[in-house]
Amino acid sequence: MSKSLEELQREYEENTVKLEQEKRKLRRLENRKSYLDSGSRKQRSHRLITRGAAIESVMPEVKILTEQEFYSLMERIAEWQPVQNMVRLAVENHSQPQDGN
Known part of the structure; x- marks a missing residue:
């Protein structure tokens, strides 16, 4: 065929x-x-x-820092336990439904 x-x-x-x-x-x-x-x-x-x-x-005040100095500062801030706790709480509060919505 x-x-x-x-x-x-x-x-x-x-x-x-x-x-x-x-x-x-x-x-x-x-x-x-x-x-x-x-x-x-x-x-x-x-x-x-x-x-x-x-x-x-x-x-x-951070405006005068170089990029490297700024990143270094942000890394040190992020390692600080109270900041980590605040970030965690902010994220948790963000993902929870708001009352009345």
Whole structure:
């Protein structure tokens, strides 16, 4: 039961069309992923900027520190047990449902 040359040609053309459709679909999905990743990066950048600004607003003295000095300071603060407790409590309170909502 072999196929004729015309049948094979038609099958080839149909598969070529399907392949092009799938390639376009893949490009659309890749574009969507890129768009969503870009949004995630923008959100992260915005969050980092606003939180950095918050630190500078409550501790304006840190503005004069180099990046290395600032990171070192933040690491020392993060190692302090009362700070770790406050962060833990803040995270726990954030994840709990609020009354009346």
